[in-house]
Amino acid sequence: MARRSVVIVDDHAMFRAGVRAELGDAVEVIAEAANVDEAVAAVLAGQPEVVLLDVHLPGGGGAEVIRRTAGKAVDTKFLALSVSDAAEDVIGTIRSGARGYVTKSITGEELVDAIDRVAAGDAVFSPRLAGFVLDAFAGTIEVAAVDEDLDRLTDREREVMRLIARGYSYKEVAGELFISIKTVETHMGSVLRKLQLSSRHELTRWASERRLL
Amino acid sequence: MTGTATPPAPVRKAYRNADEGVVGGVAAGLAEHLGMAVSTVRIGFIAATVIGGFGVMFYAALWMVLPVQRHFDDAAPGLAAVDRQGKRPRRMLKLADYGPLIALGALGLGICLLLAMVSGRGQFLVPVLLAVGGVAVLWRQADEAQRERWVDSTGRISLIRVVVGDGGPAPYLRLVIGVLMVGSAIIGVSVGGGGWGAVRDVGVATALGLLGIALITGPWLIRLTSDLGEERAERIRSQERADVAAHLHDSVLQTLTLIQKSAGDPSAVARLARAQERDLRSWLFDSAGGDTTTLAVALRALGGEVEDAYGVPVEVVCVGDRTVTEDLRALVLATREAVVNAARHSGAAKVDVYAEATARTIEIFVRDRGTGFDLDSVASDRHGVRDSIIERMRRHGGTAEIRSTPGSGTEVRLTQPTGSDSHG
Numbered sequence: 001m002a003r004r005s006v007v008i009v010d011d012h013a014m015f016r017a018g019v020r021a022e023l024g025d026a027v028e029v030i031a032e033a034a035n036v037d038e039a040v041a042a043v044l045a046g047q048p049e050v051v052l053l054d055v056h057l058p059g060g061g062g063a064e065v066i067r068r069t070a071g072k073a074v075d076t077k078f079l080a081l082s083v084s085d086a087a088e089d090v091i092g093t094i095r096s097g098a099r100g101y102v103t104k105s106i107t108g109e110e111l112v113d114a115i116d117r118v119a120a121g122d123a124v125f126s127p128r129l130a131g132f133v134l135d136a137f138a139g140t141i142e143v144a145a146v147d148e149d150l151d152r153l154t155d156r157e158r159e160v161m162r163l164i165a166r167g168y169s170y171k172e173v174a175g176e177l178f179i180s181i182k183t184v185e186t187h188m189g190s191v192l193r194k195l196q197l198s199s200r201h202e203l204t205r206w207a208s209e210r211r212l213l
Numbered sequence: 214m215t216g217t218a219t220p221p222a223p224v225r226k227a228y229r230n231a232d233e234g235v236v237g238g239v240a241a242g243l244a245e246h247l248g249m250a251v252s253t254v255r256i257g258f259i260a261a262t263v264i265g266g267f268g269v270m271f272y273a274a275l276w277m278v279l280p281v282q283r284h285f286d287d288a289a290p291g292l293a294a295v296d297r298q299g300k301r302p303r304r305m306l307k308l309a310d311y312g313p314l315i316a317l318g319a320l321g322l323g324i325c326l327l328l329a330m331v332s333g334r335g336q337f338l339v340p341v342l343l344a345v346g347g348v349a350v351l352w353r354q355a356d357e358a359q360r361e362r363w364v365d366s367t368g369r370i371s372l373i374r375v376v377v378g379d380g381g382p383a384p385y386l387r388l389v390i391g392v393l394m395v396g397s398a399i400i401g402v403s404v405g406g407g408g409w410g411a412v413r414d415v416g417v418a419t420a421l422g423l424l425g426i427a428l429i430t431g432p433w434l435i436r437l438t439s440d441l442g443e444e445r446a447e448r449i450r451s452q453e454r455a456d457v458a459a460h461l462h463d464s465v466l467q468t469l470t471l472i473q474k475s476a477g478d479p480s481a482v483a484r485l486a487r488a489q490e491r492d493l494r495s496w497l498f499d500s501a502g503g504d505t506t507t508l509a510v511a512l513r514a515l516g517g518e519v520e521d522a523y524g525v526p527v528e529v530v531c532v533g534d535r536t537v538t539e540d541l542r543a544l545v546l547a548t549r550e551a552v553v554n555a556a557r558h559s560g561a562a563k564v565d566v567y568a569e570a571t572a573r574t575i576e577i578f579v580r581d582r583g584t585g586f587d588l589d590s591v592a593s594d595r596h597g598v599r600d601s602i603i604e605r606m607r608r609h610g611g612t613a614e615i616r617s618t619p620g621s622g623t624e625v626r627l628t629q630p631t632g633s634d635s636h637g
Contacts, residue, residue: 084497085494105490127528127530127565127567128528128530130530131530131531131532131567134532134569135532135533138532138533138571162567162569165530165532165567165569166530166565166567166578166580166624167528167563167565167567167580168580
């Protein structure tokens, strides 16, 4: 398999070095960046397949990088890699367009696997992330107006998210629901799409009401 | 944290709710304070305005007096720090955010036109418009001058910062425009009304000007005093935080020392590191912190205990939350038993706990990818699963289902119906 080209964005040099060492030869790290400006420049210059993106970055956060490279790095996928698993950070980053979110306690192998999946166009949902997504939709449905029907998860998507939240792998979800892995991935994709469509503001308010921020 | 001591009941204070407001958030804040529907309060204001104009005065007075509700005491320190350093994505301003401003402008224009039509004096339209616009611009400025922007780098309140905030061209521009508009309005009135006698015009204009200045500086002065109290409260809070931070610092350092000493024992190192990570994480990113009465906190706590005791990571995901009542205590204990079993016997590298609290039921799933077992083959003298999980759940009106496949792991599903008297 061809090695994925990766840009590592994090404001701690030690952490970048650590990730680089963990990844080893499995991917090709073409650049590192420590803040939003550097990251945008690196992504535009290198057009990597995957950007490992820290959520908290000087200059406006990881979401800002995604926003500023939108449309200019077409084949680049973003995988958020953060020490924070606070709901606002997770959901906020996913909503700006990241394809996955993993915490920094992830092992090297898992990270390589996540990079592969993201590069192939899948979404990477950890159980915790799936929990937040469920929570978010459950919460927004109460406050959302009727015309935000789009935001709702279908029963099937909800089922898939629940299984992911319970710690099932994609393969196990497929087995449990008697559907193919491809279908699981499709459901994930539409969850992502819905997340990005729904109103950012509403969610922030919802999260702060529940003291999640 | 003592956990048992009940905190003194917080003093109920009224705030302006700037997040929900249409104009100044007065109605929204008042509605929250009185426990009424926002629409009721708004209709009340409008009715009072239509009847005698009292509503507008009352609204304006409250706008001046009520401080904006702030959320700083809710954020965990890690999140607050991230915000302060500008490492968070900022909220994008949408057109909707300018809605109130545009509406206010349109309203003002309409009132001026109406006045001009009624009084039949077209020449006053422009000066009055200018004056209204000027006051509006300055008013917005005063309203947005938040407390933190008034304080210079030494922590003192600086007059310049009170007026122009953080500096930058925008506040200066607004200030200049506002002053120019008010000034030219005064001049415009005194020049345009030549037929009335200049003395009286200038007198009226001066009175208007003074009124304008009172309007402009009034909210600053009043809010200055009320914000000082909040300032002090926050300082106390941040000192508290500093103490806790120092405490944590010590605990982290001690853990690191322990890790160095037991460098030869990977499992001990991993356990120490995980315990420390959990400790820090809950302090930094978990606002629920010391409150041990909700399901999510209880589950996270038991996950942590099991992790410490058996060295198996326990990942807890909660959707929705609930206060733990006496009935739910049984559910928590059953969950605990299931997690302990998984950590002890399954040999799995990790245990997943997923809890979902909806209005009617609470479901908890405990899953491991370990060896699995056959429930029927468990000796009848072993009570863990039967008594602690299945029977206990049944006694309290819930159900427990155990699915286990030898070789691919176990999942315990606990379901507890609850009344709809949920909270959260």
